[in-house]
Amino acid sequence: MAESLAVLRNVEKNYPTANGAVVALSKITLEISRHDYLCLMGPSGSGKTTLLNILGGIDQPNAGEVFLDGQRIDKLSEQELLPIRRRKVAYVFQEARLMPSLTALENVLLPSAFAGGDDKQTQERALALLRKVGLEKRAHHLAHQLSGGEAQRVCIARALLNRPLLILADEPTGNLDHATRLEIVRLLENIYEEGGTVVMVTHDPELGRRARRRIVIHDGRIQEEASDLFA
Numbered sequence: 001m002a003e004s005l006a007v008l009r010n011v012e013k014n015y016p017t018a019n020g021a022v023v024a025l026s027k028i029t030l031e032i033s034r035h036d037y038l039c040l041m042g043p044s045g046s047g048k049t050t051l052l053n054i055l056g057g058i059d060q061p062n063a064g065e066v067f068l069d070g071q072r073i074d075k076l077s078e079q080e081l082l083p084i085r086r087r088k089v090a091y092v093f094q095e096a097r098l099m100p101s102l103t104a105l106e107n108v109l110l111p112s113a114f115a116g117g118d119d120k121q122t123q124e125r126a127l128a129l130l131r132k133v134g135l136e137k138r139a140h141h142l143a144h145q146l147s148g149g150e151a152q153r154v155c156i157a158r159a160l161l162n163r164p165l166l167i168l169a170d171e172p173t174g175n176l177d178h179a180t181r182l183e184i185v186r187l188l189e190n191i192y193e194e195g196g197t198v199v200m201v202t203h204d205p206e207l208g209r210r211a212r213r214r215i216v217i218h219d220g221r222i223q224e225e226a227s228d229l230f231a
């Protein structure tokens with residue numbers, strides 16, 4: 001097996017509430033390699049988003065160990081997590097979170113603003129990424145003029161700008177029609193085929209079947225894992 005990109009060992013996550021603690025994750029042990037494509041499935045409230053957020057250093061577990069790119073991250077401070085969130089991980093959400101008054105290209109360039117500006121080379125990379133997702137002709141269109149599928153493709157291009165090690169996608173096709181859903185998933189599969197790592201939460205069994213690995217979570221525990229190559 002290829003070298004691990006992310007490792008979770010006996011991860012526990014509880015949320016305190018007025019009615020007692022909610023157990024979101026329990027004894028989660030999972031290894032994700034540097035070239036992997038994994039779908040997280042399971043009923044609503046089973047812990048999928050919590051797991052994604054712990055993988056991305058957005059949320060911290062109450063117990064257990066989390067390693068990303070060889071570094072233990074579950075005890076890091078917010079300050080220490082910031083560069084990890086910016087450089088190693090990128091998110092694609094269900095609703096395309098674009099700045100509506102910026103162009104598609106400006107939206108793709110947003111992560112570079114945090115990383116110290118957008119030089120000519122970065123601009124060219126952003127354009128190349130828009131080309132890759134089939135939107136070169138929309139580069140200078142405002143985000144609010146794009147269709148749902150186009151907006152989601154811009155989000156994928158933006159996620160790739162800083163060459164993250166791990167793409168975390170939380171129901172990225174939830175609001176789209178069947179044909180557009182497949183287009184988006186093909187782009188995520190393509191990231192995997194080119195050597196990247198994608199972890200996607202989905203309720204869609206068809207998309208789950210297409211993934212290399214499927215992990216089903218129930219009540220915060222891994223209930224089953226299956227793996228195969230693309231059908």
Ligand SMILES: Nc1ncnc2c1ncn2[C@@H]1O[C@H](COP(=O)(O)OP(=O)(O)OP(=O)(O)O)[C@@H](O)[C@H]1O
Binds near residue numbers: 015022023024048050
């Ligand atoms: N901030 C929070 N405070 C309290 N409880 C929370 C919090 N976030 C999540 N939970 C609880 O943790 C459990 C897991 O939530 P999570 O969002 O990870 O589930 P999910 O599988 O992603 O659900 P869905 O498919 O509906 O998005 C749920 O019972 C949820 O109510």
